[in-house]
Structure formats: structure tokens, C-alpha cells
Amino acid sequence: MIENLTIENFLEKLKNKEFSAKEFFEKLFEKIEKEDKETGAFLSLNRKGALKEAQKIDNLISKKEKLPPLAGVPCAIKDNVLVEGLKCTAGSKILENYVAPFDATVIKKLKEAGAIVVGKTNLDEFAMGSSTEYSAFKITKNPHDHEKVPGGSSGGSSAAVAKNFSLFSLGSDTGGSIRQPAAFCKVVGLKPTYGAVSRFGLIAFASSLDQIGPLTKNVRDCELVFEIIKGKDILDSTSVEIEKKFEEKKEIKVGIPKEYLVEGIEPKVKEAFDKAVKKFQEKGIKFEEISLPHTEYALPCYYIVACAEASSNLARYDGLRYGNFCEGVDVFDTYSKTRRLFGKEVKRRIILGTFVLSAGYYEAFYLKAQKVRRKIKEDFKKAFEKVDLIFTPVSPTLPFKIGEKITDPLKMYLSDLFTVSVNLAGLPAISIPIENLPVGLQIIGDSFSEAKIFRVAKLYDRD
Amino acid sequence: MEKNFERFAKLAKIYFEKEEIADFEKDFLKILEFVRKLEELNLKDVKPLSHPLDLENVEREDKAKEFGDEKLKEKLKESFCEKKGDFLKVKKIL
Numbered sequence: 323m324i325e326n327l328t329i330e331n332f333l334e335k336l337k338n339k340e341f342s343a344k345e346f347f348e349k350l351f352e353k354i355e356k357e358d359k360e361t362g363a364f365l366s367l368n369r370k371g372a373l374k375e376a377q378k379i380d381n382l383i384s385k386k387e388k389l390p391p392l393a394g395v396p397c398a399i400k401d402n403v404l405v406e407g408l409k410c411t412a413g414s415k416i417l418e419n420y421v422a423p424f425d426a427t428v429i430k431k432l433k434e435a436g437a438i439v440v441g442k443t444n445l446d447e448f449a450m451g452s453s454t455e456y457s458a459f460k461i462t463k464n465p466h467d468h469e470k471v472p473g474g475s476s477g478g479s480s481a482a483v484a485k486n487f488s489l490f491s492l493g494s495d496t497g498g499s500i501r502q503p504a505a506f507c508k509v510v511g512l513k514p515t516y517g518a519v520s521r522f523g524l525i526a527f528a529s530s531l532d533q534i535g536p537l538t539k540n541v542r543d544c545e546l547v548f549e550i551i552k553g554k555d556i557l558d559s560t561s562v563e564i565e566k567k568f569e570e571k572k573e574i575k576v577g578i579p580k581e582y583l584v585e586g587i588e589p590k591v592k593e594a595f596d597k598a599v600k601k602f603q604e605k606g607i608k609f610e611e612i613s614l615p616h617t618e619y620a621l622p623c624y625y626i627v628a629c630a631e632a633s634s635n636l637a638r639y640d641g642l643r644y645g646n647f648c649e650g651v652d653v654f655d656t657y658s659k660t661r662r663l664f665g666k667e668v669k670r671r672i673i674l675g676t677f678v679l680s681a682g683y684y685e686a687f688y689l690k691a692q693k694v695r696r697k698i699k700e701d702f703k704k705a706f707e708k709v710d711l712i713f714t715p716v717s718p719t720l721p722f723k724i725g726e727k728i729t730d731p732l733k734m735y736l737s738d739l740f741t742v743s744v745n746l747a748g749l750p751a752i753s754i755p756i757e758n759l760p761v762g763l764q765i766i767g768d769s770f771s772e773a774k775i776f777r778v779a780k781l782y783d784r785d
Numbered sequence: 786m787e788k789n790f791e792r793f794a795k796l797a798k799i800y801f802e803k804e805e806i807a808d809f810e811k812d813f814l815k816i817l818e819f820v821r822k823l824e825e826l827n828l829k830d831v832k833p834l835s836h837p838l839d840l841e842n843v844e845r846e847d848k849a850k851e852f853g854d855e856k857l858k859e860k861l862k863e864s865f866c867e868k869k870g871d872f873l874k875v876k877k878i879l
Contacts, residue, residue, distance in 0.1 A: 421860075421863075423863075516838060619823055622819055623823060650876075657798040662799060669801075670816070673799070693831040693833050735819075749837075
């Protein structure tokens, strides 16, 4: 029933009474309970709550009342976004039993729009990872090939959409965590401009890089969800209202950075990328080669900045106000034994972050990385004086095997080679599936130019 | 380095077993080597960038006010690991 539905189709069928919302959700949960044992997309389900909400939508329909824009639309939420009354673990033992006391702003907006939360999806612990294997609870499999990873860290969210367990999902993207799993699971994923979507209620990893965004079946749905979750929020002082209007232009010029198509890229990815570019050319898009000279420094810069911010953000897990707690002999002992519950990758990043911020190393590492960050942002600024958008592949590789990179953190970090610059510069970027392969085309725009990205990405929409 | 690693572990307030340290240290040194790539660049007159947006600090008056939402207050208290009445119980600091 849900297999070939987009959000638009669903709303139409619901309004035409081809099914009731309650019927739909009952069948949906049956499907999830049967099929998710294998995939492992969800950490928890919201069956009771969802059915109650579905009934409310059915009541509106029978009373012929006006329906909200996402009436009854099932969505899956990454388990680092708070949904009131549901567990929110961030994939970590330290938050294993934590129940969200309030809704994140994005959830409040989605609920007001009538969307219904199906459940919370798996992720790498605190969103730190590129394969969802660093979750403390379970492995999520790639729905298209069970031996492969779904990507990460929003791997549960991308798998849920690909498996038709929801019509859209929310993920979070700090260095590629929406775009790379979207690519690996053949769905659409948007990392909005920094500030476009409120982060209130998102469990923080790296505050100057994190953004919440939608994962959907096509670009139109992605735009629909983005329009609902975006906007200034008084509870997130870094959020801003998008004022920029998209001007229809006759000719759209796209830049392809020469630094992205060099060593380390798998031939199949390159081939798919070239074919997609050709299709856009046929639709009248003009291409030219550009240069983003600091590309090779983006990944080391990102790891310094992200880990520094993570070490500071994760200092809050002290076993006092929330989360699990391990009794020690004194206050220091209690902290350090409680924080032992973090997984290996999280500990690695906290230690690196602590190191680069510590006296004696701050200037050589953190300050230097901040300077490189400016250079990276300036590279993009210069590029956007010449072109409207930038195209790159999302990931240098195809989905890799479960277990293949888990013991080598550096190898895992290289999965984010093409995505981290966008977060450092705060730009919006979408990943769209191309050539029916688990390969994503990344379309990067200037700040707050989501409308332009959607307009061009839609040229490639499947339906 | 072992001593150094322990120093950062202590600063980060994370307890490590003795036998875990070698493994963590090995990865740590590898990652450090990787991020040292930035040393190739001449960044003399570059201003550091800490945030992608040009934002101004949002300030408010430093004044205590009543936490209005009683229901939320109760829920927040439920998460406390140890409590006594309305208070969060913590270990002695000094």
C-alpha cells in the first residue's frame, strides 16, 4: 500500500477515502514489525501514539474539516531529536532510558502540520559516524543489500524511507550525516543552510555545524517538508528567517570543482556522476570547471572543529541531571565512571577535542583549523560569484561492507571527504539518487538558496 | 605519550582501564598525524572563523524568573539521577 506513495499521493488517497489513516497505520506497523527485524531501522516505535493521532485525522475527515498540510503523513525521526514522551537515546548507553520531556521545534511544527511520528530511528552514537555501526544498540542494514551499511549517521532514517516504513524522515547532518546515508539508500536528503532550521531539541554534537533536515522519496516531498520545518525560532538564537527570494533565471550555470574528481573516487561513482551531468546538460544546464583550492584541507579541519565542539557539548553527560549514572567515591570518580559508558568512537572524539582545546595545543590545532575554515568559506564565496550551483558526488565510494571500516577510524572519516566542506561553510546541499545506483549527486548552493537547489534537482526527479 | 593521554582523559573526565590505553593511543596518534596536514598552509594574516553566520550575541536581562510550566518542571525532575524533594542531589565538590 505504501510502496509507491509519495507524500502528495498519500494525501490525495487519504482525502479520497481510499483508505482511512487508522487503517493505513495499522497496516504500516504490521509491515514494520515483520520487515524491520532484518533491516534494523528503528530503535523504538510509537504504535499507540500514532494510532491515536491517526484516529484524530480520520475524525477531521469525517467531519469534513480542513486538513493540515501533512495530515496523517507517517514520519520517522532520528533518535537524537526529542519527541515528547518517547525515549531519545542518541544511540548511546548513556541516554539508554532517557525520555524526552518536550518536543523539538521541528517536531512541534510537524505535529501542527498533522504529521504522525512512527518511531525513532537508529544512528551512530551521538551522530558520530558514517555507517550507523557505532550505535550502542544495533546494526542497521542497507535495504538494497543486507551485507552493506546504510551510511550514517542518519542510517536508520534513510533505511526507513527506502523500506517504505515512513513517507519521510528527519535526520541531522554535521559532516554529511543526511546526504551520505541518503545516497547509500537511494533516497533524497537535504542538509539545509546553517540557521535555516531550528536546532532546539536536537541533541548537540557540534553546534556550529549541526543542522536538521528531511530525507524523502523525491525532491518535491523534500521541499514540502523543508518548507514546514524551516524558520526562525526564538529558542534557537542561531536560527534565521529565509528572506532570499529565488529569481527565475534563463540560464543556470553549474560549477564542477576539479579537486573533487581526483584520486580516491571509485570508477562507478565517477561514471554515474558523469552520466547525471550529461542528463542535466540535455535539460539546458550549463557546466564549467571551477576550483575550490582548500578542498584537501577540509577533512582535517572538520575533525578538529567538530571534535572540539563535541568535547564541550558532551561535557553535560555527567550523570547528574539526566542519563545513566555510575556511582563513584567522589564527584570526579562519578563523572569519569559515568562517562565510561560512551562508546569507543565518542571517547576518541572527546579526547581529540579536549586535546586541541587544551593549553599549549589550542593555537597549533583549533585556531589553525578556524583559519582554514575561513579559507574554505572564501573558496565557496568566490565560486558562487561565477556559478549558481556546484555539483559533486556525495561519497567517493559505493556503500561498503558491514564491519569493513569499523576498526579503522581514519578510513571511516574518509567517507565524508566530499560533504564536510559544506558544513564548515554553512551551506545548503541536497543528495539525490542517480542512475539507480546507491550513488548520490550533491547539489551545493549559496547560503539560503534552497529554492534554487530544489528547482534544479527536480529536473532529475524520478516521477 | 602514555602520560599525556592520561592527562587528556583526566581533563575529559573519562575513566580508561590501563589495558585500553595503548589501543586508544594508537588511533589518537594516527588521527593527530592526519590533522597535522593543516601545517602545510601559510595562514599568517587569516582571521579565524568560528561560526558560519555573522550573528550578534542575543542577550537578555540577568534576572531570575519563575519556571512557569509545572508539568515540564516535574518531567525534568524525573530525569534527575538523584534527588531530594525538589532538589537535584550532587556529590560534594570540595
